[in-house]
Amino acid sequence: MRKWVSGMDDKLIKAMAELDEKAVLKLVKEELSQGLEPLSILKQIQTGIEKVGELYEKGEYFIADLIMSGIIFNNVLKIEEMNLYTTESKKCKIGKVLLGTAKSDLHDIGKNVFGSMMKMAGFEVLDLGVDVAPETFVARIKEFRPQIVGISGVLIVALEGMKETVELITAAGLRDSVKIILGGTIVKNGVDFIGADAYTVDPSEGVKLCLDWFEA
Ligand code: B12
Structure with a gap:
């Protein structure tokens, strides 16, 4: 202290x-x-x-x-x-979100803040934790069937993990079934090359984007 x-x-x-x-x-x-x-x-x-x-x-x-x-x-x-x-706040869940920190990255404070805010907004969140391999994301998408996948990262090396994850989701034929949102400080300079649907370092904006996807 x-x-x-x-x-x-x-x-x-x-x-x-x-x-x-x-x-x-x-x-x-x-x-x-x-x-x-x-x-x-x-x-x-x-x-x-x-x-x-x-x-x-x-x-x-x-x-x-x-x-x-x-x-x-x-x-x-x-x-x-x-x-x-x-x-428990919203009995009727808006939708399912699969969340995790990218491969090789152990930072989870920001991911947990975003995950909590998503739960508060009424989403069902399955948090895979940290250092999540692209193969794990794909396997859990098949089981959990989320509409949204959130990937967090703060290390430069996380960008590679994010890119591999999006590529593997695409190769598995699952890309059209999920919206992908990236977050964490590493995305602040732009990560368009990764091929996600959105990225932001602002968790409130992230929640709003996800809500908009359900209203669209
Ligand atoms: C806390 C911290 C740690 C803690 C992590 C504890 C934990 N449980 O997470 C510990 C001590 C373990 C740690 C370890 C390391 N760290 Co560190 N760490 C930090 C630090 C100080 C803060 C990160 C943080 O939690 N920020 C607060 C949260 C709230 O912010 P956030 O993550 O950005 O999340 C917000 C938004 O981005 C967004 N968000 C986050 N995720 C998502 C996801 C989605 C989908 C959306 C929409 C939004 C969203 O919402 C959040 C709330 O506002 C940063 C420096 C910094 N100022 O950022 C360095 C930093 C990230 N660490 C760094 C480094 C180098 C390391 C180590 C390699 C150190 C070492 N020598 O061992 C290891 C790496 C271990 C590993 N493999 O991951 C570097 C990274 C450099 C780089 N860019 O590659 C930084 C930038 C420090 C520095 N300036 O050197 N670290």
Whole structure:
């Protein structure tokens, strides 16, 4: 836990950025009891995690701090009301989404944020985890029959995994049955060459795109 992250007024964002797990969990519970939407709580947590990333890049935080930010985020999602909201909020699911981090990439904080937001929007999400091989994506598409496949990645090497996955989905004759959306910081400079239907680093925009596909 760090106590020197300055310049932030929002208590929850600050507590997350300082990796003060006890304060984060207490503030989330307080905000829930005050009737705040879980989605807006999630957005504050996300801003705090982004601050952790910036501090790591400046050399003020270390790998252990990054891992801690992931642990705190996962513990926030375990709070009953947050969990209920992400799993039970919409009884009638809009559609199915298969989600995973691309091959060779172990980063999952951003994927988990996007997955939670998709669940909150009413999608049924099957999360395959990290370092997901293209063959695994294809096998699970055949079983789960999602309408959308989301691939996350932050490492440069993830681009190759994303490209191979889209190619294998196409080779398996499944490309017309799914929309493919890419996300994670690595897509911010454009990844048109991969052949997905969309890409974005903004999870809210990602959710909106997916909802639009169902309304079209
Ligand atoms: C946290 C972190 C880690 C943690 C990951 C913990 C975890 N459980 O995920 C740990 C410590 C394990 C880690 C390990 C490594 N990391 Co690291 N890590 C980061 C860090 C600081 C933050 C990433 C993060 O979680 N950001 C916060 C989330 C919320 O943002 P996000 O991922 O972009 O996700 C958002 C959006 O992109 C979007 N989104 C995400 N996924 C999806 C999917 C879809 C479909 C959609 C629509 C949207 C969407 O929504 C999210 C919410 O806003 C970044 C630096 C940075 N500032 O980004 C480096 C960084 C990504 N890591 C880096 C490196 C080099 C490594 C290591 C190789 C370090 C090492 N020497 O071992 C290993 C790689 C291990 C591996 N094979 O994957 C480099 C990558 C360089 C590159 N481009 O290739 C970075 C950029 C740091 C740097 N500047 O050097 N890392």
